[in-house]
Amino acid sequence: MNNRLLNAAHQLRVDNRRGLSPYITAGDGGLALTLQLLHALERAGATCCELGVPFSDPIADGPVLQLAADRALAAGTTVNGIFETVARFREEGGLLPIAMMSYWNPLGHRGWPQVCAEAKAAGVDGFIIPDLPVEEGAPIQEAAQANDLCTIFFAAPTSSDVRIQAAAKASTGFLYVVGRTGVTGAGTNFDPQAQDFLQHVRKLAGDLPIAVGFGIARPGDVAAATHHADIAIVGTALVGHIHQAFTSEEPSSEPAEAAAAAVQAAGNYVRELCTGLTFSTHTEA
Amino acid sequence: MIKQTRFGEFGGVFAPETLMASLEELEQAWRHLRADAKFQARLQNLLHTYAGRPTPLTLAERLSDEHGFELWLKREDLLHTGAHKLNNALGQCLLAKEIGKTRILAETGAGQHGVATATACAKLGLECVVYMGAVDAKRQKPNVGRMELMGARVEVVEHGQRTLKDAINEAMRAWVSDPAAHYVLGSALGPHPFPSMVAEFHEVIGKEARAQILQQANGLPDVAIACVGGGSNAIGLFRGFMQDDSVEMVGVEAGGEGMEEGKHAARFSGGKPGVLHGCYTWLLQDADGQILPTHSVSAGLDYPAVGPEHAELQKRGRARYEYATDDEALHAFAQLSEKEGILPALESSHAVAWVLQNATALRGKRLIVNLSGRGDKDLATIFSLRDAEANS
Ligand SMILES: Cc1ncc(COP(=O)(O)O)c(C=O)c1O
Numbered sequence: 049m050n051n052r053l054l055n056a057a058h059q060l061r062v063d064n065r066r067g068l069s070p071y072i073t074a075g076d077g078g079l080a081l082t083l084q085l086l087h088a089l090e091r092a093g094a095t096c097c098e099l100g101v102p103f104s105d106p107i108a109d110g111p112v113l114q115l116a117a118d119r120a121l122a123a124g125t126t127v128n129g130i131f132e133t134v135a136r137f138r139e140e141g142g143l144l145p146i147a148m149m150s151y152w153n154p155l156g157h158r159g160w161p162q163v164c165a166e167a168k169a170a171g172v173d174g175f176i177i178p179d180l181p182v183e184e185g186a187p188i189q190e191a192a193q194a195n196d197l198c199t200i201f202f203a204a205p206t207s208s209d210v211r212i213q214a215a216a217k218a219s220t221g222f223l224y225v226v227g228r229t230g231v232t233g234a235g236t237n238f239d240p241q242a243q244d245f246l247q248h249v250r251k252l253a254g255d256l257p258i259a260v261g262f263g264i265a266r267p268g269d270v271a272a273a274t275h276h277a278d279i280a281i282v283g284t285a286l287v288g289h290i291h292q293a294f295t296s297e298e299p300s301s302e303p304a305e306a307a308a309a310a311v312q313a314a315g316n317y318v319r320e321l322c323t324g325l326t327f328s329t330h331t332e333a
Numbered sequence: 334m335i336k337q338t339r340f341g342e343f344g345g346v347f348a349p350e351t352l353m354a355s356l357e358e359l360e361q362a363w364r365h366l367r368a369d370a371k372f373q374a375r376l377q378n379l380l381h382t383y384a385g386r387p388t389p390l391t392l393a394e395r396l397s398d399e400h401g402f403e404l405w406l407k408r409e410d411l412l413h414t415g416a417h418k419l420n421n422a423l424g425q426c427l428l429a430k431e432i433g434k435t436r437i438l439a440e441t442g443a444g445q446h447g448v449a450t451a452t453a454c455a456k457l458g459l460e461c462v463v464y465m466g467a468v469d470a471k472r473q474k475p476n477v478g479r480m481e482l483m484g485a486r487v488e489v490v491e492h493g494q495r496t497l498k499d500a501i502n503e504a505m506r507a508w509v510s511d512p513a514a515h516y517v518l519g520s521a522l523g524p525h526p527f528p529s530m531v532a533e534f535h536e537v538i539g540k541e542a543r544a545q546i547l548q549q550a551n552g553l554p555d556v557a558i559a560c561v562g563g564g565s566n567a568i569g570l571f572r573g574f575m576q577d578d579s580v581e582m583v584g585v586e587a588g589g590e591g592m593e594e595g596k597h598a599a600r601f602s603g604g605k606p607g608v609l610h611g612c613y614t615w616l617l618q619d620a621d622g623q624i625l626p627t628h629s630v631s632a633g634l635d636y637p638a639v640g641p642e643h644a645e646l647q648k649r650g651r652a653r654y655e656y657a658t659d660d661e662a663l664h665a666f667a668q669l670s671e672k673e674g675i676l677p678a679l680e681s682s683h684a685v686a687w688v689l690q691n692a693t694a695l696r697g698k699r700l701i702v703n704l705s706g707r708g709d710k711d712l713a714t715i716f717s718l719r720d721a722e723a724n725s
Contacts, residue, residue: 104624105498105609107505108349114492126621152347152608154622179347179608183335202350206512211353214334229351230510 053096053145053173053198053221057257057278060095066274066327067095069259070318071149071283073116074099075125077294079133081307085290086137088311090144092318095279098176101130101150108178110233112284116291127154131170138171147174147200147221160191167197174198174221182214189218200224203249203258205242216253222279223253227262233284235263238272246276270324282321289317335360338525340645347608348524352505355512360526362432367533372431379423383456384413386420386537390545390701395672400692403699405550406675407542407570409706414449416678416706417538417566422449422517424534426457429515436460436514440504442469442497442562443633443680444476445706446519451485453517461485464504466495469632473710494626497562497636501610520563521640524611528641532568538703539573546701556581556695559703560683561654562598562633564640566705571652581653584643585687587629588656594619598627599656600639601647614641630659630714631679633706657686663718665689666708678706679714 060067070089074082082099089097102117102125109117127150134146148155148167155163155175167175174197175188182201192199198221203212206229216223227242228235242260250258260273261281273280293313297306335357338346348356366372380386388411393404409417422439429437437459441447447463454461463485470477470489480487488507493499501523508516521531539557546554557574559567561584574580589597597603600615607616609624617625617637629635639654646652657665662679665686669677677685684702688695708715 103622104493105502107502107610108351108509110506121623128621153616153618153624157605157607157618157622178349179611181346181348181350181353183338183346183353204349204351204353206351206354208354208357210334211350215350226351229512231506234510 049196049220051173051196051198051221052143053147056096056145057222060278061255061257066325067279068093068270068318068322068325069096069098069279069281070094070286071098071100071281072290073102073113073120073287074130074133075102075120075123076116076287076291077307077310078123079125079129081294081310083133083136084307084311085314086142086144086146087140088315089318090142092315093322094144094318096145096147098147098149098281098283099130099134101127101148101154103151103154106151108231110231110284112233112288116287131166131172134172135170145173146171147176147198148172149176149178152177152179160188164191164195164197168195172197174200176200176224178202182211182218185218202226205229205245209252212249212252216256219256222257222259223249225249225258225260225277227260227273230262232262237265238263238269240272243276250276267321267324270321271326274325274327280324286314286317290314335525340528340642341648343612343614343644344525344528344641345613346524346611347613348611349509351509351512355508356524356526358432362428363526363530366428366431372427376424376427379427380420380537384419384423385411387541388412390542390549393673396668401696402692403550404688405546405554405699405701406704407538407701408704409538409566410675410677410681410704414445414452415709416445416449417535417569418446418449418519419452420537420569421519421531421534421565422446422453425515425517425530426450426453426459429517430457430459434513434515436511437517438462438504438507438514439517439519440464440497440500441519442500442635443631443678444469444473444480444710445633447485447487448476448479450517450519451480451483454485455483462488462507464488464490464500464507466490466497466500468495469497469500472714473632474713476710496627496632498624505610520565521568521642522563522610522612522614522638528612531565532572532642535565535569536572538566538569539571542570542701543573550699552699553577553580554701555698556583557701558583558585558684558687560585560634560680560705561639561643562636562680564643566703568640568642570703571646582646582651583687584652584654585683586654586656587631587634587683588658588661589628590659595626596628597656598629598634598636600637601654602656606644609638612641614644615639630662631683633678633680634683655687657683657690661686661690666715675704676708677704678708679711681705
């Protein structure tokens with residue numbers, strides 16, 4: 049399978065490097081801003097990115113991402129619009145691997161074979177579905193595989209070894225490790241207790257790279273998170289940064305200025321977080 | 334890993350991974366305890382000596398005479414706390430206690446499930462937190478007070494439409510944050526095993542009703558009718574008559590102000606299948622898969638998804654699903670109050686409303702309606718509508 053996300057995650061292992069995967073909510077600030085943000089994330093050195101599809105009822109998200117979804121929906125964001133944005137990003141030369149992160153319904157109600165064909169055509173690389181445990185994964189895996197797309201499942205601190213192994217087996221690209229029990233944005237720093245859990249999951253996942261999210265906001269968190277994980281995921285903190293920059297411009301200023309401020313804030317923040325990617329074979333020993 | 338989670342194509346277990354261990358534990362405990370004689374005996378004892386089961390079956394004589402049908406009412410309104418919800422709350426709280434849980438989470442719409450859960454927690458010595466939308470907390474205010482008096486904490490939800498759907502969102506988030514708690518889901522929906530488990534705790538309604546109508550009316554009903562929010566009182570009644578092919582089953586959804594988008598909660602009339610709150614079922618959603626707002630004068634029916642077993646019964650043609658509007662339900666409320674001396678819950682009024690709307694076609698038939706709850710909680714709504722009418 050030739051897939052940007054799969055290749056990028058695999059290459060981290062080959063090179064013995066670590067990576068950063070930023071999450072943004074598509075359409076928060078409008079899809080034109082989302083397009084610019086994708087370019088900014090790529091320039092700033094992200095390994096891949098998670099493009100959130102806003103949903104009316106995000107049961108695994110805390111207030112920051114709930115409000116981002118509300119804003120995106122109020123701005124008229126649709127799944128077709130998101131596909132068009134990704135296609136545009138590819139036309140403009142964007143190579144950043146993109147996993148669409150969506151609750152089941154906004155994508156699944158169309159039928160997975162159709163969604164996967166559309167995603168593939170747009171230049172999406174995979175799916176992360178927070179309300180999809182491995183038990184329900186088969187129809188999505190089948191359709192995704194037929195279109196060379198990754199499916200990424202979860203491991204949580206509450207998951208049994210059997211579940212973690214099943215999730216790793218069903219995943220392509222990487223396994224998403226939830227660093228703590230709770231909704232997104234619940235913690236403000238990386239929980240050091242997660243290290244044992246990450247080490248354990250890494251062993252269970254074998255050759256499959258693992259990514260860890262929840263509570264990552266500073267370069268130090270990135271360094272700690274990537275001690276055992278291949279990829280650190282930053283979501284709530286980045287969405288908060290972008291929104292703050294986007295709305296802190298004078299109300300009278302041009303929309304383009306607000307967008308520029310948001311793009312710059314995102315780029316700077318991701319670059320700063322990337323300084324936490326200090327892992328080397330030396331530190332692993 | 335969980336297997337066999339569906340009713341035909343509907344149902345499933347669409348839950349965040351963090352909750353899967355709790356759902357596995359719950360399903361195992363439930364599989365074990367449903368066949369455990371000691372557990373069942375304790376539950377039966379609570380239902381008989383505490384909750385007030387069996388509830389009576391009452392012939393609605395004046396309405397029957399007037400319309401030429403034979404209308405029987407299964408009196409879940411007479412159950413302790415005033416609605417069928419206590420059957421499930423007692424069952425789940427007892428189960429939770431059995432597996433060592435000390436903290437209970439619940440959502441509520443009309444407040445009846447919240448009250449039932451607060452009641453069960455007080456009785457069994459469990460900590461209780463109930464999530465309730467701000468709109469519902471206002472329109473079902475007496476129930477907020479009742480929950481608090483029984484020691485529960487009521488968390489008012491200010492996000493989204495501020496009704497049942499948003500209360501479930503927040504309760505699920507709370508459960509994701511505290512998977513060691515038990516979440517007492519209040520209707521026959523959500524991820525497996527909830528739809529099966531909740532239905533089973535309510536089966537007692539249909540079993541009693543069947544025996545009672547055979548005894549009191551000397552025969553089976555022609556039609557069994559219940560209102561359908563998530564679908565727990567309806568599935569409880571229906572399961573009693575599932576094997577009786579001659580018994581037609583009708584579920585009545587909330588038609589609200591009519592079939593315009595956002596003005597009702599008639600999932601089978603205005604929705605299509607999708608995933609919400611853990612299961613694949615009929616949903617009110619827009620063309621982009623976003624969940625639509627709903628409206629109903631009754632908080633307990635004001636919800637965009639229907640329990641998955643009903644989706645399957647509808648597909649198989651075993652049950653059919655109709656709707657009654659706000660106005661029709663309010664009319665039925667008045668009829669039952671004035672002619673039978675029963676103030677029904679606005680939810681239950683929808684079932685009665687469908688009977689009155691179809692009175693001509695139902696002439697000569699024997700009918701059983703699940704009167705799922707009493708109307709005390711709705712008096713503020715009724716009075717303010719009456720005052721508004723008087724002033725207009
Ligand atoms: C009296 C009563 N009837 C019916 C319902 C609807 O729920 P269900 O469809 O699960 O019976 C409620 C919900 O709050 C209720 O309070």
